[in-house]
Amino acid sequence: MPIPPRPDPPVARRTALALGLAWVVAGLPRAVAQDASSSMQVTLFGVVATPNSKVIDPKLASIAPQLRRLLPDHGFRLVDARSKRLRPGDAIACDLKDGSAAEAQLIQPAAADGKIRLRFALTQGGVPQFATVVATPPNQLFFYDRPHPDGSRMLIGIGAR
Amino acid sequence: MGVAMNCRVAAESLLAGPHEGPGSALADHLAGCPACASLAERSARLDRAWALTRPHELTGPALDAAWARLDAALDSAARRPEVLAFPGPRLARTMPILARAAAVLVAGAIGLGAWNRSPIDRPALAESVIEIGVGETVLIRQAAEGPAAERLAMADIPDSVGLAVDVLNVIETLAN
Numbered sequence: 001m002p003i004p005p006r007p008d009p010p011v012a013r014r015t016a017l018a019l020g021l022a023w024v025v026a027g028l029p030r031a032v033a034q035d036a037s038s039s040m041q042v043t044l045f046g047v048v049a050t051p052n053s054k055v056i057d058p059k060l061a062s063i064a065p066q067l068r069r070l071l072p073d074h075g076f077r078l079v080d081a082r083s084k085r086l087r088p089g090d091a092i093a094c095d096l097k098d099g100s101a102a103e104a105q106l107i108q109p110a111a112a113d114g115k116i117r118l119r120f121a122l123t124q125g126g127v128p129q130f131a132t133v134v135a136t137p138p139n140q141l142f143f144y145d146r147p148h149p150d151g152s153r154m155l156i157g158i159g160a161r
Numbered sequence: 162m163g164v165a166m167n168c169r170v171a172a173e174s175l176l177a178g179p180h181e182g183p184g185s186a187l188a189d190h191l192a193g194c195p196a197c198a199s200l201a202e203r204s205a206r207l208d209r210a211w212a213l214t215r216p217h218e219l220t221g222p223a224l225d226a227a228w229a230r231l232d233a234a235l236d237s238a239a240r241r242p243e244v245l246a247f248p249g250p251r252l253a254r255t256m257p258i259l260a261r262a263a264a265v266l267v268a269g270a271i272g273l274g275a276w277n278r279s280p281i282d283r284p285a286l287a288e289s290v291i292e293i294g295v296g297e298t299v300l301i302r303q304a305a306e307g308p309a310a311e312r313l314a315m316a317d318i319p320d321s322v323g324l325a326v327d328v329l330n331v332i333e334t335l336a337n
Contacts, residue, residue, distance in 0.1 A: 041333070043329055043332050043333055043336065045332045045335075045336070059335055060331075062327075062331055063327055063328050063331045066324045066327055066328055067328075069324065070298070070324075078335065081332050081335045081336040082336050083332060083333040083336035084336075115292075115293070117290075120301075124172070127176060129303075130303050132289050132290070132291055132301065133289070133290045133291070134290070134291045134293060134299075134301075135290060135291070135292050135293065136293040137293065137294070137295045139325060139326055139329065140293065140295075140296075140297070140298075140325045141298065141324075141325040141328055141329065142291075142293055142298070142299040142300075142301065143298075143299070143300050143301065144300075144301045144302075145300045145301065145302050145311075146303075147196060149167065149168040149169075149196075157328065157332070159325060159328075159329045159332075161329065
């Protein structure tokens with residue numbers, strides 16, 4: 001006995017399927033774009049700057065001229081560096097190897113003024129020492145300068161794009 | 162023999178709580194060290210803020226009053242067992258005891274929480290907002306009155322935007 005052909009789905013069902021597929025196809029790129037625009041690549045790093053020194057950490061050799069323009073007559077050693085794509089509320093942290101830690105939290109990716117809002121915090125042994133919110137244009141760096149008793153300085157750099 | 166005073170010892174002393182008065186090794190150190198003096202000032206401000214905002218402690222009279230109200234409520238309940246409609250006489254006898262035990266546990270938990278409060282468990286530092294303009298390179302420092310932003314002039318750092326992009330490119334590579 002021949003098998004009867006499968007009947008076509010009802011028109012209403014086909015229409016619903018087509019609309020659903022169109023919604024998924026049309027909405028997906030927008031969702032991906034929104035996800036990309038609501039996250040930022042945030043970079044946080046700590047550098048020890050030693051006065052009257054010409055010693056440059058090999059890892060920093062390629063940006064030594066830039067660092068020397070920021071702090072002339074200093075040697076530089078990279079302590080820690082972190083870079084991650086963050087969504088609002090996410091944070092990255094650097095261990096500064098002296099019992100202190102720096103944290104950068106993305107608050108707002110891009111406001112109407114085009115600036116990214118980040119919260120920077122410094123802790124010593126887990127105890128908050130300093131915290132501030134910074135509104136910065138993308139592709140720029142700002143630094144927290146922390147002097148050490150021995151005359152060296154901990155430069156903590158933060159940037160986002 | 163006392164511990165030699167330096168910035169680290171001074172910071173630990175300041176964060177541990179109230180310290181000795183004038184003439185102490187710490188006071189001598191603070192007189193000659195602006196950074197530690199700044200930390201001492203901020204620590205004192207935090208102590209004042211904490212003193213103004215900390216929750217009320219459960220004092221002896223307040224605790225006595227709470228117990229009196231609890232006893233009165235329990236006595237009232239014991240006089241009217243038919244209203245409470247406990248399922249059996251044994252449970253009716255044990256409920257006030259359980260209620261007292263629960264009250265003791267709650268009071269104990271409150272007391273333990275207050276006793277365990279570390280001297281460095283203080284409110285978060287007040288935060289300011291630092292605005293950075295396009296092309297500015299900003300160096301943030303902790304001043305006595307709060308975060309201070311030193312804006313390095315564009316002329317001091319030529320092509321500061323290019324500098325930042327170069328540094329970001331390299332650091333991102335090092336971090337990943």
